[in-house]
Amino acid sequence: MNECKVIIMGFGAVGQGVANAISLKKDMIKQEHNVEVKVVAAADSSSSAICADGLDEQLLVSVKNDNGSLASYPEYGSDVCGIDVLDSVEYDCLIEATPTNIEDGEPALSLTLKAFEEGKDVVTSNKGHLALFFKDVVSAAEKNNVQFRYEATVGGAMPIINFVKDTLSSCKISSIEGILNGTTNYILSRMTSEGSSYKDILHESQELGIAETDPTQDVEGIDAACKTVILANSLLGIDATYSDVDVEGISNITSQAIELAKKDGYLIKLIAEVSPDNLKVSPRLVKQGSSYDVNGTLNMATVHTDLAGDVTVVGLGAGSLETASAMLTDLISILKNKY
Incomplete structure (x- = not known):
């Protein structure tokens, strides 16, 4: 033994x-x-x-x-x-x-x-x-x-690094896009389903232990930007550090903006983009019913490959x-x- x-x-x-x-x-x-x-x-x-x-x-x-x-x-x-x-x-x-x-x-x-x-x-x-x-x-x-x-x-x-390195090892990865922070996804999901304000839902998520007492790293996109750097280096071979990522968080998202998006069949999600041309974390419009339509603390990532097409993984991003x-x-x- x-x-x-x-x-x-x-x-x-x-x-x-x-x-x-x-x-x-x-x-x-x-x-x-x-x-x-x-x-x-x-x-x-x-x-x-x-x-x-x-x-x-x-x-x-x-x-x-x-x-x-x-x-x-x-x-x-x-x-x-x-x-x-x-x-x-x-x-x-x-x-x-x-x-x-x-x-x-x-x-x-x-x-x-x-x-x-x-x-x-x-x-x-x-x-x-x-x-x-x-x-x-x-x-x-x-x-x-x-x-x-x-x-x-x-x-x-959510399996991503080992999954791409092992299961998709035959493929060249051109880019990755996804929701890489469970706290912000929870907040935006709740704002969408309830019409509540950012402040109210943030307070609720802190009480539930989903958001930290100081939620800055999550809500300002810092946590997702760190993950963007790690994916860029490990899966796309991009020699990047945190300062190379363009970062915008969700603290300015209003319930009115979410309501307007919903009327047109869209959701607002904090999306990380990892590509040789762009390292970015920002709130974006995504289609309702698309692979980006995941709720709660779920994370997801779509990996764009040459041989396997687009492969999407989903999993619990916190806990x-x-x-x-x-x-x-x-x-x-x-x-x-x-x-």
Whole structure:
């Protein structure tokens, strides 16, 4: 039986989702891939739990939820945090789920590069360091001969990066267009169905936990722009960073504008366009009943190919376990390649 020791850095909704997903699927991974996955460390911004023999994933989640800190984990809780966690225990793969930082990509950038330098594989859900330094990060993985997977950075549970690279590997991709942010899609969907104002629906989505307390990254199109950069680099080979994307959010969309569009058979959606000529995120009119007519927190993307024509994928773009499903799939891909 092979063993894979993982560290989960970042223990908010996504990190906890990963712990839950490993708990649910570790027996399946053992049976189907002959690998035992052990979480040897989990850390939030100020605390951690560390044990070389493995931690209880469910206990990690309940301790964090009950105490707001991993330091209370029985026997193995500590105040070791940040990059020091990577020096505290032997591990094989870093699962990086710290919050996205579009200013300098930290702490994801330093954590990822350190893991690479030490010959460790990395799975990330973090968009910041990739939107700013995609080429450098991917080159560092190649230079150190390690595996780097980032499916969860775009579209949560919606398959897009691995899908295009594996399933559409015979095709040349000319462009991609889609809805890459679940929060804004929820807000626009609700404004369309209810005729309510942007402000009212934003407030409601914050109460439901769909929008963040500070919703700027979502509603101003920043999150979708980061994903645009990642798709441009990884699937179209465009050497782009965040500053190359033309970005406009949804905060100026009125219920009157949505009503007018509806009368003519159209919807307003926040659309990301990824092509060699255009990297853009902006509200656009799309036809009712078209592939862009998806509601709630769903994401979708249409991939324009030379051989397969247009291929559209749809999936849940947000959620703890949903995003974790993409990260666990990436981890399984790494294990398949290794063993």
